[in-house]
Amino acid sequence: MTEPNDATPTDVVAGSAAESTDNAITEPILVEGAAPQTGETADDQTEFEGPRRRARREREERRAAQARATAIEEARRDAKRRANGRMANEPKPVARGVVRGLKMLLATVLLVIVGIGLALILYFTPAMSARNIVITGIGAVTREEVLDAAQVRIGTPLLQINTNQVADRVAAIRRVASARVQRQYPSALRITVVERVPVAVKDFPDGPHLFDRDGVDFATGPPPPALPYIDVADPGPTDPATKAALQVLLALRPEVASQVGRIAAPSVASITLTLGDGRVVIWGTTDRTDEKAEKLAALLTQPGKTYDVSSPDLPTVK
Numbered sequence: 125m126t127e128p129n130d131a132t133p134t135d136v137v138a139g140s141a142a143e144s145t146d147n148a149i150t151e152p153i154l155v156e157g158a159a160p161q162t163g164e165t166a167d168d169q170t171e172f173e174g175p176r177r178r179a180r181r182e183r184e185e186r187r188a189a190q191a192r193a194t195a196i197e198e199a200r201r202d203a204k205r206r207a208n209g210r211m212a213n214e215p216k217p218v219a220r221g222v223v224r225g226l227k228m229l230l231a232t233v234l235l236v237i238v239g240i241g242l243a244l245i246l247y248f249t250p251a252m253s254a255r256n257i258v259i260t261g262i263g264a265v266t267r268e269e270v271l272d273a274a275q276v277r278i279g280t281p282l283l284q285i286n287t288n289q290v291a292d293r294v295a296a297i298r299r300v301a302s303a304r305v306q307r308q309y310p311s312a313l314r315i316t317v318v319e320r321v322p323v324a325v326k327d328f329p330d331g332p333h334l335f336d337r338d339g340v341d342f343a344t345g346p347p348p349p350a351l352p353y354i355d356v357a358d359p360g361p362t363d364p365a366t367k368a369a370l371q372v373l374l375a376l377r378p379e380v381a382s383q384v385g386r387i388a389a390p391s392v393a394s395i396t397l398t399l400g401d402g403r404v405v406i407w408g409t410t411d412r413t414d415e416k417a418e419k420l421a422a423l424l425t426q427p428g429k430t431y432d433v434s435s436p437d438l439p440t441v442k
Contacts, residue, residue, distance in 0.1 A: 247283040254280050254313040261317035264343075265299050270315060273297055274305075282307045290315070298342050322347065323373055324354035324387070335359060337374060339366045350400075352381075355388040365389040368410050372397070375413045377421050408434030 245251060255278060259270050273293045276285060287305040294303035294315060304316040322334035325347040334343040335354060339361040352373065356365045369389040373381060385400040397405035405420060416433040423431045428441035 243283070247281055250279055250281060252282050252310045254278060254282055254285060255311040256313070258308070258312055258314045259317065260314070261319065263319055265297060265317060265319055269297055270294055270317060274315060276313060282309065282311075282313065285313060301336065322351060323370060325351050326354050326356075326359055333359075335366075335370075337370060339363065339370055350382060352384045353386045355386060355390075357390070364392050368392040369395060371410050371413060372407055372417075375417045377417060380417070380421055380424065383424075403428070404430050406430065406432040406434050412436050 254276055257271065257274070257276060257278070259267050262270060273296065274290050275293060276290060285305075285307065287307065290305045290313075291303045294300060294305070294317065299319055300317055301320045302318045306314045306316070308314050320334075320336040320340065320342040322343070323337050324335045325332050326335065327333075328344075331344050332347050333341045334345070334347060334351075335341055339359060341359065354366070354369055356363060356369060359366045361367075366389070369387045372395055373384065373387060376384065383399045383401070384397050386398040387395065388398070389395045393409045395407040395410070397407060399405070403424075407416060415436045419436050419439045420431060420433050423433065423439055423441055426441050430442040432440045432442070
């Protein structure tokens, strides 16, 4: 072991060959328990630190710093794991829209249940039943005829009455053109009747038959005053001659129609009218019917016995 010189220890500068005979760096060594040499104080010995001790100290400081950093990172990770565990265990808050939707669904279900319950009560109990049957639009048809056809018992719950079927039964009456049935809560059933109106009459062996605007033979009996007779081979709603004759009658102006005593239609192309005073109108086909009706109203103001409007461009009077 090399003993230190009497001079104050200093660091040896690398590359100074004059101070060392073997180009080596001589490092002073302090022996634990050795007393400081002459000229050294306790402070000087404490301040002195050689390269090895400095390196050892720096290594220890690095290890301590690394240990602290590791501990901090572990603590951070542990705190994050605990936070994630709490978030996983905590229930997620229910969205406001979901709550509103559930409330609406519950309200809808309750309304449906209440509606079904009310419907069942009204359907099976006499709470709202037909205690009064109101019939309007009748004239030639009697109330008893309508009630017999309707077949509705007094006291029947209104919801049990099939209004379409009742209307069909009433409309099957010969003199009825159409019928409408309505429930009137809380306790009435209204039947509205539209009767057939005669527009022509034809004699049959069993008596005069009345025909409405659709060519339906709906009644047998004395015709109303001034009702024109229809002269066709086979009157009916599907007969072309009948439909042509009725089309002409319905196109006439009221003041002219009231003068017609008979309309003959041996075919759809040869229609003639006979007025109550014996004058004859040659109509021809149903082409340009409205124009012919207008020309005929003007021609009848002129004296004559035969009025020809078969060609509305050249109407003639004879």
